[in-house]
Structure formats: structure tokens, C-alpha cells
Amino acid sequence: MDTNAKKSALRMIPYGLYVLMAESASGAVAASTVNWVTQTSFDPPLVAVAIKNGSQTQAIVKETGVFSLNMLGRDQQGAAFTFFKALEREGNSIGGQPFKLHESGAPVMENCPAFVVLQTREIVERGDHHLFLAEVTDAGFNGDLPGRADAHILRMEDLGENVFYGG
Numbered sequence: 001m002d003t004n005a006k007k008s009a010l011r012m013i014p015y016g017l018y019v020l021m022a023e024s025a026s027g028a029v030a031a032s033t034v035n036w037v038t039q040t041s042f043d044p045p046l047v048a049v050a051i052k053n054g055s056q057t058q059a060i061v062k063e064t065g066v067f068s069l070n071m072l073g074r075d076q077q078g079a080a081f082t083f084f085k086a087l088e089r090e091g092n093s094i095g096g097q098p099f100k101l102h103e104s105g106a107p108v109m110e111n112c113p114a115f116v117v118l119q120t121r122e123i124v125e126r127g128d129h130h131l132f133l134a135e136v137t138d139a140g141f142n143g144d145l146p147g148r149a150d151a152h153i154l155r156m157e158d159l160g161e162n163v164f165y166g167g
Contacts, residue, residue: 018037019033020067020069022060023064023101024059029099030060031057031083031097032083033084046134046136049131053128053130066120068109074154081159082097104137114149
């Protein structure tokens with residue numbers, strides 16, 4: 001297989017950018033930028049998310065089964081870059097981004113256009129990222145979004161032509 005062709009072809013799959021957040025039983029909060037995300041069902045509402053093996057985020061999601069996906073807005077490129085690396089919780093913020101705890105125990109960013117809270121239903125353990133199939137248990141918006149909701153989401157191409165993050 002031509003590895004450059006494979007890499008380029010896979011980069012043509014469009015991705016949004018999201019911050020996945022979870023809190024451990026001990027109160028540690030993990031927040032990671034993820035982009036391998038897709039809805040897989042309307043009823044029940046299911047989402048598949050790939051989470052990097054060996055990451056703190058994956059460990060906490062496996063421990064608790066509960067997490068949030070926070071949809072980054074088109075003006076939140078800085079937040080996307082912030083959560084490319086692991087950070088420590090500072091009170092009710094992480095990486096300078098305030099969050100609140102949802103009744104499920106999942107942290108939810110306060111300044112993203114929208115969020116969903118998810119409960120893990122199944123994990124596929126293959127490859128360098130494991131696939132978490134999760135059910136949407138709650139969703140919300142932080143403010144009004146005029147027009148199409150999906151027009152407000154930060155996409156990979158919004159980070160510049162030399163950024164090809166995948167995960």
C-alpha cells in the first residue's frame with residue numbers, strides 16, 4: 001500500500017473538533033481534544049468516539065463510563081490546541097477553560113456552543129485508539145446559535161493547512 005496515498009485519503013474524511021471531558025472517582029479531570037467522533041444511531045442516540053490507548057482520558061472513561069463531548073465553536077482554535085496535551089485541574093477549570101459538573105458526574109465546558117453527556121455502552125479494543133460506543137443521556141446549548149447548528153462547529157481545516165491531528 002502507498003502510505004502517502006493512505007494518509008492523504010484518510011485526511012479527506014471531514015472531522016469536527018471536540019473536547020472530551022471526564023472526572024475520576026478521586027476528582028481528577030481529563031480533557032482531550034478529539035476528532036474521531038460520529039453519531040451512529042437515532043434511537044437510542046449513540047455516538048462512537050475513538051480515545052487514545054494509555055491516555056489519562058481513556059483510563060478515566062473506562063473507570064467511570066461517563067463523559068462529555070463539548071463542541072468547540074469556530075472561534076475556539078486556542079482551546080483545541082490547549083487540549084492536545086494532558087493538563088491538571090485547577091478548581092473548576094482546566095487549561096484556563098471553566099467547567100461545571102453535570103448531575104451525571106461528567107464535567108461540561110461552560111463556554112462551548114453545545115455539549116452532550118454520554119454513558120459508555122461498549123468498547124472495541126483494537127488499534128492505537130479504542131472505540132467507545134456511548135449513549136447520549138443529556139445535551140445542551142450555551143447560548144443561541146443562529147442558522148444551522150453545524151455551521152458553528154470548529155473543523156480540522158479551521159486550524160490551518162499544516163495541522164493534521166487525528167485522534
